Amino acid sequence: MDKPLISRHLMDSDGSLAEAPIEVPKVGILGSGDFARSLATRLVDSGFSVVVGSRNPKRTAGLFPPAARVTFQKEAVGSPEVIFVAMFREHYSTLCGLSDQLAGKILVDVSNPTEQEHLRNRESNAEYLASLFPTCAVVKAFNVISAWTLQAGPRDGNRQVPICSDQPEAKRAVLEMVRAMGFAPVDMGSLASARELEAMPLRLLPGWKVPAFLALGLFVFFYIYNFVRDVLQPYVQQGKNRFYKLPVSVVNMTLPCVAYVLLSLVYLPGVLAAALQLHRGTKYRRFPDWLDHWLQHRKQIGLLSFFCAALHALYSFCLPLRRSHRYDLVNLAVEQVLANKSHLWKEEEVWRMEIYLSLGVLALGTLSLLAVTSLPSIANSLNWREFSFVQSTLGFVGLVLSTLHTLTYGWTRAFEESRYKFYLPPTFTLTLLVPCVVILAKGLFLLPCFSRRLTKIRKGWEKDGAINFTRPVDHALAQKTSHV
Amino acid sequence: MDKPLISRHLMDSDGSLAEAPIEVPKVGILGSGDFARSLATRLVDSGFSVVVGSRNPKRTAGLFPPAARVTFQKEAVGSPEVIFVAMFREHYSTLCGLSDQLAGKILVDVSNPTEQEHLRNRESNAEYLASLFPTCAVVKAFNVISAWTLQAGPRDGNRQVPICSDQPEAKRAVLEMVRAMGFAPVDMGSLASARELEAMPLRLLPGWKVPAFLALGLFVFFYIYNFVRDVLQPYVQQGKNRFYKLPVSVVNMTLPCVAYVLLSLVYLPGVLAAALQLHRGTKYRRFPDWLDHWLQHRKQIGLLSFFCAALHALYSFCLPLRRSHRYDLVNLAVEQVLANKSHLWKEEEVWRMEIYLSLGVLALGTLSLLAVTSLPSIANSLNWREFSFVQSTLGFVGLVLSTLHTLTYGWTRAFEESRYKFYLPPTFTLTLLVPCVVILAKGLFLLPCFSRRLTKIRKGWEKDGAINFTRPVDHALAQKTSHV
């Protein structure tokens, strides 16, 4: 904005508005499939002059927007400097006849291999195209965008389009086109990245695989454990048929275990990382890979934890809707009458249940705030301090509330022999292990001896390192002894 | 980035930092209303030098930010090359006296007509302005942004500002200004699009109208149907007063029907489209308009389905809170005692309820994942394969779970004569029609004979078309015979 907004007056000397002397930029497209057509539509809508090269222009013309000129391939590639190659890899070689016309132009490879093709060919489609046309500047772009998104246009203007090329100027030209078409271009470097770009649309939620299998594994383990304790044991030892508990009751005992353990697994890697830094006396050594991966999957683990907790709430609210609940209540009332007892009330049981329900609701409320701030559009509007306040502080509050919820649910059951069915301890005692370790460790790290050392380390201080030229005596000094 | 970041050193020959020789770009504003003021604030904040032209500068100066110079119209339009016209259409003609000063400049029309004005005038405000000032380059922009958003600034930088103009250079200049002000400009082509741009702020959720009326229509139909069966029939034939069921119970029977039918209507158009493609043997013929519209409204229909399902869950959880539920329970207990029955238990009823509650929770959980991935910020972060995995695969799982939920709810009731009140079949049997058709069709399309043909068609193959030059024998070949 530090130059005149228009380089010269738009007026001619005769005072009338001059015809804009600059022509609309021309773009060529080779191919007539869905993607070619969507590309043509989008380019026309973005103010480009589009010419499509087809082997059968008469037949395909009707499929393209009227503003796009459809002609033979040879004619189409003549005047535009940027040409989109919207064809299958197998057909690239059919373009070799055009290599004279294409020489010196920018070829944009928009293709995506199928999964099999991607595994078969070690060379990316874009690199293959570049090898066929050594006199062209090949740019890989738009492959992550579906034909549908192209045609509809970028509704909210932040669809990213990664781009790579070995020719900076060609890359820059395509980058500007991407921006003009309403997408957000992202420079991914040289054409060697093309294979990575072509793998992008083949990805299927890679960050969720391990967390999902973890959650599934925990679910299966706890479901079987609860089944043995609450259904199998009464059947084997007392002959009671409680198999009706399988669809709701056992699931509802399992879900909170999964949610609770997953939540503690969100905070465990942070504790391990801090312990490792304390032990090593430096932050400049890389964490082991497994810890690195774990730290990067905390968000997904946390969201799965919230999902299980929310399902647990839904299942719990379903409990009084069950027919078995109704029968149990009626039978209890009948028993009371037959036993001539006029008033039923166990103060301890009442208190236990009221407290643990209340804690459960509060824990779920806290976790829901965490889940909401994980939404990209909200996370983007928070600064680092706010994000870490919500994710660390609120998250830890959620963990503590969940622990209290579990403890009040358990009450004194861990100490009653009758609860050890088949010698198996009550399920809730199992789930308490990891969370309690995390909470204790977090508490430990708050002690001055540890917290001061951790702060120093995180400011860049090292135990025996070169930077440790003066031993800082307090927090303020610690900051001065190291760079940012 | 392929040129030096600054074109020359910022140092003067005498070694001191040179005064930046480039002036801050000047922008003029004509008008003194809310929008003019917000515009001035935003422009000043974005580093522009703003001069405001007012008919009464003394009076209006106090309303503008101090950095903006407020003067008479004639003076204001002198030096800036870009001038915002923030006035009502009725006042455009009052500017004709300035046409000499305005000649050759860029006029930005930011106005919005009211709904009546938009219907009355066939010519857009921007085109009217252009006709009054043929020597100016008129650009339509900013009309979709409210004065409030302008003043507050674009909090998350992806507020789109559509722009159109017949002069490419003027458009480009305004486009750069929009970007400098922190908004995302979208080129909408020539000034002929101005009418479309002016219609944008008048839109009221156009994509939601048909789906909302559809949901409302289904609700009314099923509410009346349920009312007749569950309230009217007992009253007419048995004299029982069950009108208390109207606010909760009948609504809660109606909502799942609406949610379930809507969900199946999300997947029906896809099935119809596939059937049409199979029948026609090509994908290159347009679908009928009604099918096209239907396909485009699937997201809204799906979200309404989820909303109804969520309300159904809330209503269901309210059931045991009702006073009528309490009375029914107590009365049942009293009956049991009076009949001297000591134990009440119907194993089949227990199982039916446990299973259908569990399936209901799982269906709702699945639908909630679909709803979350419909959020723009999440949909943007998924690639096409991930999005279609969630929306197609998970959505279909949700449909199957809902069907099982409905079937276990119904159990054997469809085959009991007593359930056919007024000869009307149980409501759940009605709702099963469309979903079962969808599920059966989806199953059919998985058969090799259909799935192979569909894959070929979607790859571009045609039954009797010109492209069908070789008959592919397998999947891999099918890809080779057609362009992308």
Added chain:
Amino acid sequence: MDKPLISRHLMDSDGSLAEAPIEVPKVGILGSGDFARSLATRLVDSGFSVVVGSRNPKRTAGLFPPAARVTFQKEAVGSPEVIFVAMFREHYSTLCGLSDQLAGKILVDVSNPTEQEHLRNRESNAEYLASLFPTCAVVKAFNVISAWTLQAGPRDGNRQVPICSDQPEAKRAVLEMVRAMGFAPVDMGSLASARELEAMPLRLLPGWKVPAFLALGLFVFFYIYNFVRDVLQPYVQQGKNRFYKLPVSVVNMTLPCVAYVLLSLVYLPGVLAAALQLHRGTKYRRFPDWLDHWLQHRKQIGLLSFFCAALHALYSFCLPLRRSHRYDLVNLAVEQVLANKSHLWKEEEVWRMEIYLSLGVLALGTLSLLAVTSLPSIANSLNWREFSFVQSTLGFVGLVLSTLHTLTYGWTRAFEESRYKFYLPPTFTLTLLVPCVVILAKGLFLLPCFSRRLTKIRKGWEKDGAINFTRPVDHALAQKTSHV
């Protein structure tokens, strides 16, 4: 896009593709901390040539990406024109030895003071740096981005990076770099804004503080009020122990009060503003500060209201899960049997509860729509008319539904003497005050005499002002008498 996409052919005269003659832009980094390293990674990934200046290059080289050259400070600052200063403020002065090499270059200050430092130093870090290097162009940027975000890259391309500088060209250069790195630059004006920029990462949800304390205050007040009425009074006057109600029952009576009052406080300031405008006869006078602030915090208040309402729903659904609920039911059944009453049914109680539960669910459903449209990514996709339809119209419907929910909950209790425990009126009567005022005022403003005047005022008309040159007689004319 109005110029050739590439300025010349990429071909040499001999027909082979020319080596791109333009060098990759060079960028320097001073510092070797976390931020310096993340910056280097991001710059390398964005196609820049990075040279890092360190006091101990051998030691730190291993910490940087291989593509970045790590050398001594003196060497590093030689050739790049843009140099990032990624050091603590305390170390700025150590760079003074390099001032000859740095002269005329762009220094980018990326530092963030701690809270104490920010309060201690009146001068921002960037201004301090500028005072040390008067021959350099200092730009403040990137301080709001965490090292982690820098390294991971902007996942969704709309992370804003505010920038400020006194040199427009330097600012422009850094602005382009920010864009090239995939972030959304925001021009914040001159270097005097640096202090404001440095305060940004120190903010902790400033917009939420007042609303959160308001909600907390209301919660405490209503909790105590309910405690006195429902727990203390029965204990003192009838000796009944109802302390078990504290964790769930009293909380669940308190939450709807808070939610309801907060919701009415969302709509009260709008009513006050309208009344003030009517009274003043103009919209051109600023509202008092407290009203301005209140108007700006409506979104947060509304979201807290929704959060309380959602918690209220969860607590309500927990009610039948309580042990006390089970005991009460059984005891009621036993009582009935002992009193030889065979049928329990109070038609009025049944109706009251069914209606108020249904209204409650509908109110929550409406509020949830409001909450969803408050998400930035959804709010961005709505035009002003749609946003105000949802927030004003739907919000008001939610307020009316909540009022009806409260009124049917209360039923005739406000008129029963026995309900005035300790002479305190039932809680629900207290909460009705503000909402009813809002609803009445909204109704009043719909009367033609007020609504016409309000419309005129909002179109720019003034009671005794200069603009009031013709007295408009109807709506259509009102628009013509004033500017936008």
